Amino acid sequence: MTQELLEIFEVQFEKPLIEEIIEVGKIIEVSAGDTIMEIGNYVRAMPLLLEGAVKVLREDEEGDELLLYYLEQGETCSMSMACCMGATKSEIRAIAETDAKILMVPVHKMQEWMAKYKGWRNYIFESYHSRLNELLHTVDTIAFKNLDQRLMEYLKKKCQVTNDSNIRSTHQEIAYDLHTSRVVISRLLKKLEKMKILKLHRSHIHLLDV
DNA sequence: CCATTAAGATACT
């Protein structure tokens, strides 16, 4: 674990900070599809993603979901940072996109380190910043782009985070993430297949031009 | 085999 941590965070965290992280952090391993954080749950620890990818979703009253963004290696969830300000419930749901290794840091440590380490402060602020930007990007996509563009972006992003040109999801799952219906996704995918952008198979999609 | 489920088709709003 020391090795992994060094590789990812060496450049931004000071040595004593990394030592402290190793001391108090707990590694959890989850497999693809596992729910890491559920809406309404209290956040007691802050997750640092060491390996794999995590998708972050929002849900409405009817239980319909919408994909907000993906977390990748070295990133963290800004929702959990609100814990600094007190005990807040999670507004989002986080699901492991791939098998993932996550380092959990107790919330009180997080506050302590904010005062103590410059590297940590920067990390938190940068993280906030990039999460916000990703969120803005998703909002733009929803507001200004039509569904086929959204779908293309979704597929490309998915390939990127899973590091695989085959997307192992059903049309229905994609429809849930983009908050639309299965038939519509099927129609659009068919169109994209005709345009030789991808190849359709049962339960997975092969992206051709990556 | 059959049950389940993904995905294609068609027609309607």
Next chain:
DNA sequence: AGTATCTTAATGG
């Protein structure tokens, strides 16, 4: 773009 419904095709017991 989305819903409802039916049909067809894979997949896993």
